[in-house]
Amino acid sequence: MNAEIPAGDVAALRTDDELLAAARQGDDTALEALLLRYQPHLYRFGLRMCDFRGDSSVSTWLYTIARRFCIKKRRRTKFAPRREESLDAPGNEAVQRLTDPAPDPEHAAAGREVEAALAAAIGALDERQREVLVLRDVLGVEPKEACSVIGVSDGNHRVLLHRARAKVRAALERHFAEEAAP
Amino acid sequence: MITCRQMVELVSDYLEGRLDPGARERFEEHLAVCPDCREYVEQVRETVRALGRLPEDALSGGARDELLRAFADWTR
Numbered sequence: 001m002n003a004e005i006p007a008g009d010v011a012a013l014r015t016d017d018e019l020l021a022a023a024r025q026g027d028d029t030a031l032e033a034l035l036l037r038y039q040p041h042l043y044r045f046g047l048r049m050c051d052f053r054g055d056s057s058v059s060t061w062l063y064t065i066a067r068r069f070c071i072k073k074r075r076r077t078k079f080a081p082r083r084e085e086s087l088d089a090p091g092n093e094a095v096q097r098l099t100d101p102a103p104d105p106e107h108a109a110a111g112r113e114v115e116a117a118l119a120a121a122i123g124a125l126d127e128r129q130r131e132v133l134v135l136r137d138v139l140g141v142e143p144k145e146a147c148s149v150i151g152v153s154d155g156n157h158r159v160l161l162h163r164a165r166a167k168v169r170a171a172l173e174r175h176f177a178e179e180a181a182p
Numbered sequence: 183m184i185t186c187r188q189m190v191e192l193v194s195d196y197l198e199g200r201l202d203p204g205a206r207e208r209f210e211e212h213l214a215v216c217p218d219c220r221e222y223v224e225q226v227r228e229t230v231r232a233l234g235r236l237p238e239d240a241l242s243g244g245a246r247d248e249l250l251r252a253f254a255d256w257t258r
Binding site for chain 1: 190200229233236253
């Protein structure tokens with residue numbers, strides 16, 4: 001007789017690598033199991049390492065942890081930023097995942113090219129400009145919260161955001177000009 | 183009235199609603215008579231919109247068309 005085992009119990013038996021592989025294939029249950037597995041550790045880590053005492057919002061705290069993690073990873077090798085943000089690489093799987101499959105393959109391909117151009121433009125920004133742009137425009141974080149995460153004044157954040165947007169706009173302009181060229 | 187150069191510097195604040203009423207009025211007066219700046223503002227607006235779509239549905243064909251329209255005259 002085969003007793004039915006709850007999905008959560010099944011996930012608990014899988015290794016981190018197995019859960020991660022499943023999550024990458026779109027298995028939400030696996031992703032949830034992975035996050036739940038590390039949630040208590042992250043919370044304790046945050047309490048100790050990131051000075052979270054309830055005087056900032058949880059989202060600010062989590063973005064701050066993620067930001068520090070990304071900075072640390074980028075510093076591992078001098079080529080790390082390009083490799084870890086390889087969204088601009090042709091045929092990159094991350095870019096593929098960003099796409100919304102459209103019924104018209106030609107249209108979908110053109111959309112992917114724009115995504116790749118956007119991703120490349122983001123990757124080419126100065127670090128501070130990229131942080132502000134990703135938080136504000138990609139993730140939709142409110143200005144005040146973005147300033148807290150990055151540790152800049154409101155005025156500085158406005159300048160960084162303005163310059164970042166101008167560069168991404170210019171990159172798109174070049175992209176469409178090249179596309180229109182005979 | 184503000185110049186095109188000043189307009190470019192203010193576009194982000196304009197889109198975010200951060201200009202004071204006087205500056206906003208001057209900005210819009212300029213937009214009313216400057217088609218190039220109107221186009222520029224529209225391009226920045228569409229760029230921000232496209233960035234906001236990146237994590238989830240990225241750019242569907244329709245979103246790409248909106249961007250293309252915003253940039254079409256500029257690249258002619």
